[in-house]
Amino acid sequence: MHGWIFDICEMIQNHPRLHRDATRIIPPPSPMLCGCCGVVRCMFLHLSADRSSKHLEYSKWKRSPYKHQSNVICSFLRLDLLPAKNGEEVTKHFLQELLNILLAYISKSLNRSSKVLDFHHPHQLKEGLEGFSLELQDQPDNLEQLLVDCQDTLKYGVKTAHPCFFNQLSTGLDIIGLAGEWVTSTANTNIFTYEIAPVFILMEDIIFKKMHSIIGWSEKEGDGIFCPGGTMSNLYSVLLARYHFFPRVKTAGMLALPPLALLTSTHSHFSIKKSAAVLGIGSESVFLVKCDERGKMIPKELESSIRTAKSKGLVPFYVNATAGTTVYGAIDPLNDIADICERFGLWMHVDAAWGGGLLLSKRHRMKLQGIDRASSITWNPHKMMGVPLQCSVILVQKKGLLQECNQLCAEYLFQPDKHYDVSYDTGDKSIQCGRHVDIFKLWLMWKAKGSEGFESQVNHCLENAEYLYYKLKSRKDFQLVFQSQPEHSNVCFWYLPTSVRNMPPGPERDRELHMVAPKIKAKMMEEGMTMIGYQPLGDKVNFFRCVFSNPATQKEDVDFLLDEITRLGRELYS
Amino acid sequence: MHGWIFDICEMIQNHPRLHRDATRIIPPPSPMLCGCCGVVRCMFLHLSADRSSKHLEYSKWKRSPYKHQSNVICSFLRLDLLPAKNGEEVTKHFLQELLNILLAYISKSLNRSSKVLDFHHPHQLKEGLEGFSLELQDQPDNLEQLLVDCQDTLKYGVKTAHPCFFNQLSTGLDIIGLAGEWVTSTANTNIFTYEIAPVFILMEDIIFKKMHSIIGWSEKEGDGIFCPGGTMSNLYSVLLARYHFFPRVKTAGMLALPPLALLTSTHSHFSIKKSAAVLGIGSESVFLVKCDERGKMIPKELESSIRTAKSKGLVPFYVNATAGTTVYGAIDPLNDIADICERFGLWMHVDAAWGGGLLLSKRHRMKLQGIDRASSITWNPHKMMGVPLQCSVILVQKKGLLQECNQLCAEYLFQPDKHYDVSYDTGDKSIQCGRHVDIFKLWLMWKAKGSEGFESQVNHCLENAEYLYYKLKSRKDFQLVFQSQPEHSNVCFWYLPTSVRNMPPGPERDRELHMVAPKIKAKMMEEGMTMIGYQPLGDKVNFFRCVFSNPATQKEDVDFLLDEITRLGRELYS
The missing domain is CATH 3.40.640.10 (Type I PLP-dependent aspartate aminotransferase-like (Major domain))
Known part of the structure; x- marks a missing residue:
């Protein structure tokens, strides 16, 4: 390492505003001077929590008081990325760190003990949550901050890949399809x-x-x-x-x-x-x-x-x-x-x-x-x-x-x-x-699965629907919207709180029943462990619609959904 | 390492059809049996060319005779990826390998000595080039092969990020925007x-x-x-x-x-x-x-x-x-x-x-x-x-x-x-x-650049246009389509081979000039070092239109474009 790297290294460790764990520093491919303060910029690394591990991570100064205008040293900015001269290293590290964030998110999405969503009302998100601000400035943010923004964007979104996300016709996250999208966006062309x-x-x-x-x-x-x-x-x-x-x-x-x-x-x-x-x-x-x-x-x-x-x-x-x-x-x-x-x-x-x-x-x-x-x-x-x-x-x-x-x-x-x-x-x-x-992800998935792979995926989803259908049929606290077996993976049903179950059919019961699904859904979203849609249709008052298109969803998730609706329903109607 | 891993390891090294460099093997998170041949599947690694490096790469059996139906051993399939049980490791390695491919592609796209495109006619690509087959089978391909397909897809495409790609209004590849796309596709949701x-x-x-x-x-x-x-x-x-x-x-x-x-x-x-x-x-x-x-x-x-x-x-x-x-x-x-x-x-x-x-x-x-x-x-x-x-x-x-x-x-x-x-x-x-x-990439870029960053990017593109305009103005072998300075980054011009230059204005000269741009473009695409569009407009016969929207493009690239057109023109009209 060059002498100046050691100097900076010491400077960092003694600097009160910088991360204390910054014990390593990697030299930039060539010394770079910051345009605004004239000081050499470099990339800071610190050993991850497990010091024996060889895996180095960027130090995360996320919401630290550290700023570009600081006269001490500057973090990397997007101008250091390609096509900047010698931008390969910074680009590589930036995208590598992004990949780690995305991998962690994917794992979490598929982890049944994690939430499907972390709900906040629009005004809450707009005001900014734990330093996650949606507002845009005239001045650029540094790369560290951008990575944190990516992480926060995912955190406050909805995990559509979660096995307990039943809200839409499009659910799940196919890794091959995802790879296809990444290739597509890297190719960045127009299909005309x-x-x-x-x-x-x-x-x-x-x-x-x-x-x-x-x-x-x-x-x-x-x-x-x-x-x-x-x-x-x-x-x-x-x-x-x-x-x-x-x-x-x-x-x-x-x-x-x-x-x-x-x-x-x-x-x-x-x-x-x-x-x-x-x-x-x-x-x-x-x-x-x-x-x-x-x-x-x-x-x-x-x-x-x-x-x-x-x-x-x-x-x-x-x-x-x-x-x-x-x-x-x-x-x-x-x-x-x-x-x-x-x-x-x-x-x-x-x-x-x-x-x-x-x-x-x-x-x-x-x-x-x-x-x-x-x-x-x-x-x-x-x-x-x-x-x-x-x-x-x-x-x-x-x-x-x-x-x-x-x-x-x-x-x-x-x-x-x-x-x-x-x-x-x-x-x-x-x-x-x-x-x-939009073609490449589909083509790549077809290569990966073959027609057979799609077939077993479809069959699996319809088996889940059948399982739910028979479950509901046997329950007294649920009612199917129509009696025959589903042709596709949609299963439509009402949850019947005891109070509603005891009412005679008629407009009064309908009025009451109409409010059940929205109430449960509101509580469900606030707790965030599963998500399912509801709607009225024709003369039918609000009912739940469960759909299966996520290959990750298993029968245990179907059981969980019913348990969760029952639990929330009992809490609301006890 | 477990005993069975060593056994497999030996089996591989002695196997005539397998890659000779396969010197390392990493155990799968848990032994997995292949559905079709009942043999344990695992992931093969080999040391990269530089044996002192700690960077391990997947061995690439790309177009080797190795196939899933081989009774010896199976490579990983997409079923080993998440949401498969214990699919984290395989997913991580697969996406990591993809990232390496994409990084190499990005670097190459920005390398002036690499080609903008490697042109092939539709029938050539359809027939399959060097083992790159577009056809789809009923049987799935393994993950190794899919990565090779991704690589080939990029190889035979057009590098729209290349500093010498002048063909479209959308050019370049913003790394932050790309990161935004990757996050978006991982979030995989619908904005309604x-x-x-x-x-x-x-x-x-x-x-x-x-x-x-x-x-x-x-x-x-x-x-x-x-x-x-x-x-x-x-x-x-x-x-x-x-x-x-x-x-x-x-x-x-x-x-x-x-x-x-x-x-x-x-x-x-x-x-x-x-x-x-x-x-x-x-x-x-x-x-x-x-x-x-x-x-x-x-x-x-x-x-x-x-x-x-x-x-x-x-x-x-x-x-x-x-x-x-x-x-x-x-x-x-x-x-x-x-x-x-x-x-x-x-x-x-x-x-x-x-x-x-x-x-x-x-x-x-x-x-x-x-x-x-x-x-x-x-x-x-x-x-x-x-x-x-x-x-x-x-x-x-x-x-x-x-x-x-x-x-x-x-x-x-x-x-x-x-x-x-x-x-x-x-x-x-x-x-x-x-x-x-479509919003996240834009939002993230705005965070990264600030309004100021967009401003300097726009100014840079228009400076390139101005540079080209004055260059053309001073040349006798080029003619501007209109004389005034460009308002945007479009510069429209004819290349005039000596034969055309010596003709008097009139329909005959127009007929001749009309064919110049398509001829040069055809040769340009076959050689692949730059790319620019042409078209007729109103009473103007085919002319080149150069546009600048790629921040990677510098004055040297503008010079290269003119040199290249001149060179190709001379070859065609000598």
């Missing part, structure tokens, strides 16, 4: 020309072919594009259907068209209505078709809705069938709906954002029989397949339609005179122009 | 309710306030939402403007509205036309306003286009002014356009996707004077501010409009009876419902 994303564009192509064959489309059929979420995928489907029947709409707009009608079930996702509103068709053009007790569209009702729309002078053109509704997980009778669509000459879309994953399971895929007859399909690998958010796709049976519908041939973006096959430039197929690379 | 993204939702709020104040909006004004790219942000602006003037459109569609007209310049981004097509207004409703030689909208032409639209019975309602056009980097005269919009009662949108970053520079922000008068603004921090892709925002002056325009109040998604302030649930403000978390 082959020129700047050659590998990713071909991976999309390969995954599409895989998905087409799983659906049952022939090799001559099928196209697709990755979208920022299922709502966007559904919006694409309406856009494509409209263009397919009325290509004039692209240039002349809706005024050149007759008044249109879309059909979807009362249990379907609100994105069909949203698409109608956005695309200028109007949300009133959406006809909501009645469902059975189980949440499945009734084919006869679809027919009569089509006739109603026609009798009002509207032109029905699009039917959305859902494979896996958000709340009940219901799958519409696809073949019956396909028959009707064929008879009336309508575009059949299947919103399989949630249910698409079942296609990978030999045991469950027949539930989606008829899906190959769809003109377009939404499928979100970020849901049942456990791919990190976001990963959603719109698949289209008719080749070339995406391109025709969306292309504007802006030559300043997509040059036709390039030296490679420009049919691989996908930018003009999309609404978005530049697109985020 | 406070419940599951409390910290991220508040960060959005804070960044919006920051952006509003930079623009010059008062505290009472301003709203916004992060979008998947600038095209989507622009689409939001048209959607909002339409709803603002004609709220009936949401339910009743375009048929309830008069025929509309939108106005934008001939140099503007094609997303305005795309929005009109998607939203059912029709692309023919877009009036392209003439620009001056510099690519800036001519206010008088805007006025006359508005009158033309009116005379055709259309109702103009929306004007897009561009602050930083894609090709020329031109900034429309915002104040003049604002005056006209006020006079005619039109919505003024500013597409500052590219130019927004200039607002952070005291030296350049006056170029966007008048932007505070806009009703909505698109601003992509993933462009000039160097935030990793994607990070784009639509800012709206009128509070509450986003919510009104997009909300459908689906109670099954957004429950009003939660125990916290549900005004923080942003899902109903967006088209997308679930949204990717």
Whole structure:
């Protein structure tokens, strides 16, 4: 070590404001002078708690009074990172320390004894908690502080990978998928020309072919594009259907068209209505078709809705069938709906954002029989397949339609005179122009799991749902929202406090029952050991919806959830 | 070490198909039996080339004949990763190895002597290069192979962080932004309710306030939402403007509205036309306003286009002014356009996707004077501010409009009876419902750089542009597409081979010149040392467009670019 390093070393150890454990110092690759105070900067290390260990950590001066403007010595700033000259070492140490933070977080997320969330109200977080301030300054913070900020951001967030997080359709954290995301963000490119994303564009192509064959489309059929979420995928489907029947709409707009009608079930996702509103068709053009007790569209009702729309002078053109509704997980009778669509000459879309994953399971895929007859399909690998958010796709049976519908041939973006096959430039197929690379994590997961791996993952989730279903069936303090066995991994139920259980059915009981789930959920979030969603639906008052998509979740977690609801319920209603 | 470890160790070293350097073996946390062959699995390590180093690396059996089905021993599979019992060690080693790969890639990307890209045609990559196969199997691959796949994916991609990558508006790789992405993907959540993204939702709020104040909006004004790219942000602006003037459109569609007209310049981004097509207004409703030689909208032409639209019975309602056009980097005269919009009662949108970053520079922000008068603004921090892709925002002056325009109040998604302030649930403000978390990387970068850091980064890029501009001005073998100094970091120019230089102006020279840029680009991509885009525009034949947004780029890189074009040009035209 150079002499000056020892000098600084001593200076640090004698300095009252610096960390006392700073016993080691590593020399920077070359002496660097701080721009503001002119003193040599270097990186401080201290031996970790276990002094025999060779693992060195950055000293954490987190919220110490130590500041850059201190005239003694400066910690590293982001300007010391690459692309700074000799920035490799600092970059390496910074990202290594980040990795350690992320690994600790991942381990904690999967540890059943740790909390799912550490809840705070917005005003509390805004005021700053234990030195974690969200406010931004004009002056830069040092790297140490940034690492602490990363740690705090995770700490006050929600551990969506936790085996007891049942709140959303997307749960869990696939390590391979995560690795895929890290590679993607390091590649930092845009997937709109082959020129700047050659590998990713071909991976999309390969995954599409895989998905087409799983659906049952022939090799001559099928196209697709990755979208920022299922709502966007559904919006694409309406856009494509409209263009397919009325290509004039692209240039002349809706005024050149007759008044249109879309059909979807009362249990379907609100994105069909949203698409109608956005695309200028109007949300009133959406006809909501009645469902059975189980949440499945009734084919006869679809027919009569089509006739109603026609009798009002509207032109029905699009039917959305859902494979896996958000709340009940219901799958519409696809073949019956396909028959009707064929008879009336309508575009059949299947919103399989949630249910698409079942296609990978030999045991469950027949539930989606008829899906190959769809003109377009939404499928979100970020849901049942456990791919990190976001990963959603719109698949289209008719080749070339995406391109025709969306292309504007802006030559300043997509040059036709390039030296490679420009049919691989996908930018003009999309609404978005530049697109985020959502393919790599899915491709890598497929490599890692094989189709078999996805299959066992899906089966596992549905077994958990079945387990919960039978558990609930046998209990008197719980009531299922519908009696039949779940088709997907959604299980819907009420918790019945004794007071409610003793009330006769009727509006008074409903009023009381409606308040149970929100009350329990509020307490659940404050205690933070598990998390599950609730909602009302149609004439059903607030009930819990449990969904399984996290491979980490086991039967013991299902038991824990019920115990926890019971415990909280008893506390609230004793 | 246990006895069985030694046995395996010996087995490996004697095994003809295994790596000879495998001299070390670390025991798995507990003996694990392979599901298919029943043999103990463990992790092999070998000393790195420098045997004195303590740094251990996984042995890389990449494309060795070693396979999982081998009856000898199995490498680790993704099932050994978390959430597997005792999966911490394998997860740690896997992600550590990935980090090493990513660090090496980052260093290489910033190394001027390495290539920007290693070009291959689609069919070559599809066939598989040096064992890199894109095809997917039903059987899983082992973790070693997956790491090699990650390495290969990066190898055959494009190094967008390279100082000599001039091809896109988004270039460079900010290490802090990258760290932000890694944290985001580890948190793996959706930003649509406070419940599951409390910290991220508040960060959005804070960044919006920051952006509003930079623009010059008062505290009472301003709203916004992060979008998947600038095209989507622009689409939001048209959607909002339409709803603002004609709220009936949401339910009743375009048929309830008069025929509309939108106005934008001939140099503007094609997303305005795309929005009109998607939203059912029709692309023919877009009036392209003439620009001056510099690519800036001519206010008088805007006025006359508005009158033309009116005379055709259309109702103009929306004007897009561009602050930083894609090709020329031109900034429309915002104040003049604002005056006209006020006079005619039109919505003024500013597409500052590219130019927004200039607002952070005291030296350049006056170029966007008048932007505070806009009703909505698109601003992509993933462009000039160097935030990793994607990070784009639509800012709206009128509070509450986003919510009104997009909300459908689906109670099954957004429950009003939660125990916290549900005004923080942003899902109903967006088209997308679930949204990717694009905020954290920006927030973290702001913490790291401060506003000052962004300012010096922007100034640096514009200095590079100025340097290139003056270089070109002094050369006879190059010609500027327009003579005035660039307003943004775009510099547009032709390379003139001697043969072209000697031709008189006219269609023949144009035909010849039109082919120069594609020819040079093709060769440039094959050699891979730099990358720059070209395009025709209006009556201008193919020309190069150089843009600067990478803080790593220095004047020496600008010199290199010109030398390289000259060298390739001479080779092609000698």
